[in-house]
Amino acid sequence: MTQKALLDALLDDVSAHPGAIVVFDLDDTLFSTADRHLRILEEFAAAIQTQDARAAGVLRGISREQLMYSVADTAKAHGLDEKLAKDLRGFWFARFFKNPYLLEDSIIPGGPEYAAEVIARGGRSFYMTGRDEGMREGTEASLLRHKFPEPDGKKAALVLKPRFDEPDFEFKVEALRRIGEQGPVVGSFENEPKHVNLFIERFPKGKHFLLDTKHSGRPVTPHSATLHIKDFRR
Numbered sequence: 001m002t003q004k005a006l007l008d009a010l011l012d013d014v015s016a017h018p019g020a021i022v023v024f025d026l027d028d029t030l031f032s033t034a035d036r037h038l039r040i041l042e043e044f045a046a047a048i049q050t051q052d053a054r055a056a057g058v059l060r061g062i063s064r065e066q067l068m069y070s071v072a073d074t075a076k077a078h079g080l081d082e083k084l085a086k087d088l089r090g091f092w093f094a095r096f097f098k099n100p101y102l103l104e105d106s107i108i109p110g111g112p113e114y115a116a117e118v119i120a121r122g123g124r125s126f127y128m129t130g131r132d133e134g135m136r137e138g139t140e141a142s143l144l145r146h147k148f149p150e151p152d153g154k155k156a157a158l159v160l161k162p163r164f165d166e167p168d169f170e171f172k173v174e175a176l177r178r179i180g181e182q183g184p185v186v187g188s189f190e191n192e193p194k195h196v197n198l199f200i201e202r203f204p205k206g207k208h209f210l211l212d213t214k215h216s217g218r219p220v221t222p223h224s225a226t227l228h229i230k231d232f233r234r
């Protein structure tokens, strides 16, 4: 089946079940985090410019396509040493989850229109993310800026982790239990195979999609029922 046929089939399921819920992950599912990574690399390069101009130049030369899931791995793949990679990782960690940086993100093509179409068909779009409550402000601003349906808690809702240090997987298990009580979950979108498998296990009748963007590299094989797409264009 083509990407269009797969995405259309889920919309047909939404039409057939009034109030149906479609769950969307955010990072590397609806949003590309590449520009957020690049901004932090640029700021780190500026910070080390006087002490190590060569490394700063290498970091500035890294393109979107060369980014790996871990910023330390990106640095090491470009020949930078352990010490610098470790410093960069600390610098990155202090910024990547902060509200102003969330506004750097671009969208995975077709996402805003697809989330809106779910609602137009009588369904609900739930954004369920490993971002925590401290990131609500930047997340809401980013959703609005890119014209996603506004998460008003009715047709669209934003479900964030209560605490930053809560593991994403455990949070999603519990959040899905609560979302499942609010209506039929007919589909989901994720970039982590482990999370897609959780959706399939929890809602076996739904259509569950894995975005071919990037993931944490955990060695998890996607369930055979997983539907694969590149983005949300139909």
Ligand SMILES: [Mg+2]
Binding pocket: 025, 026, 027, 028, 029, 190, 191, 192
């Ligand atoms: Mg994600």
